[in-house]
Amino acid sequence: MATLIAVGACYLDTILTVEYYPAEDEKLRASQLEKRRGGNVPNTLEVLQQVLRWKSISAPLILLAVLPNRSSPATEEIRASLGPHVDFAHCFYRKTSSVAPSSYIFKSLATDSRTLVNYSDLEEMNTSEFEQAISKFANQPDSIYHFEGRIPDVTAECIDCIRIRDPKATISVEVEKPNREGLQRLAQKADVVFYSKSWAQAQGYQSATDCLQRQTILTPKASFLFCTWGVGGAAALRASDKSIVQVPAYLPHSGHVVDTIGAGDTFIAGVLFGLFYTQNQNMVKTLSFANELAGRKVAQHGFSGLAEKMGQF
Template identity: 50%
Template structure:
């Protein structure tokens, strides 16, 4: 049995939907309030599990999440576990028993623009390289791929780089993917150079002076000697222009963009792990883009796998 391990922060999200963003010191009534589990890696494995459930043979790939959680008895830990278990293995997660509150995101969604503003709070001590190494050594060669969220727990790039290098030393056959997202954060280029698969955000690429996906990939190819796949998320770049135009002017409209990039990564990881040889890179990109496009038309992630059942099973 093969394990894919996602390493990143897990949040509890509070989402407020408003007609338009409030001005400073303005009082505004929200039209809806939703509380749910969030976080880049948890979102990705939730969607990826739906895809794996439709694949053959079922159970050939299992998913694990390595994240930092508050005390075991806290309501936040219980809510997070109930949202992911038993489909996602959480047995290797670390609990900070001295902290009672989970990492939290407060999200304001504007109906008029379809955009959202996110304020994060996280009082949990960061993962250390030694804590990661202990977990990785326990899994041993059962894990075939590690996906790192470079902006979540382990978000100190130097720590994430130590984790990657530990895997290279101890388990040279393991594959490593990383999401390079937040602009201005030092050390992300070094993470990309250590990975086999790299996901770049539009904001990171543009902050580094790239004006188009092709320009970014051509430049990055010489800087990432270990990478065999470099993917600028189409949800956030050129293909997105056509996607948003279709959704806004056609029969569909943008409902919820939160986690669209996480969904795209889930689609790509599915293609890489389940269709590494029989799907060309272009098909993997098309599949991941379709999946993310379907996500923005609905609230949350429920049922996304069923919506692309035909693509998954063929």
């Protein structure tokens, strides 16, 4: 069974729900406070392990993230949040730090949007560390490396390292932040690419299909491209025949959007499951599954119990 090595940042999130975004120097009382573990890649792992257990599939899930020292309460909290099915043994522990990267998220009820402020004093992963880490499990059958798409220069070097050490591995990359330079270069190196609506719009694309059709020319290595578009649904492109599949946004019967934090990460978990942990790579089923999984996520707080709600699949 495929081994997934997921590379990205791990945060402890503080989420404040407010009626509206306050003006500068304004005092505002939050209506709700929530604390939980965050980070794109850990969120994806949390959902993917749910789906694998739901389908009685046992597969190695390995996290590569920079964390405080091993014995710090922050590291223990992060480990506990993902449980025993995610392997933390290859993470990069900073012995002199006890504080995890933190994210402060403001959710506005008026606009149904969110604003994030991040903080971290941990030294970022470097290429030498990454190369040493993957040397311990390179050339395992059916290895998949999934990158969050942060620090593009270092990530590009890490991908090059994988191509040399583990040439049969599959590499997927998330292209999300519109103001992060170098993400296009990462997309050009990957086998599977996930584009966010915000990044696509910043490049001038008018829809998910517009993004994929134009990106396939710029991503010669990619076998599959995916793009989410919020209420506009999601689309997928298979490079072998340039076929495109598109599905509308999914909402449960309640029709209410409760919590959009991690919706994109949930979508990625659904796609990774469909591509690498099922018997066939049916694009319609894979996209529909990931789209519904993400739709069910936005209708609840957090990620708990998502897999069990996917009964029709």
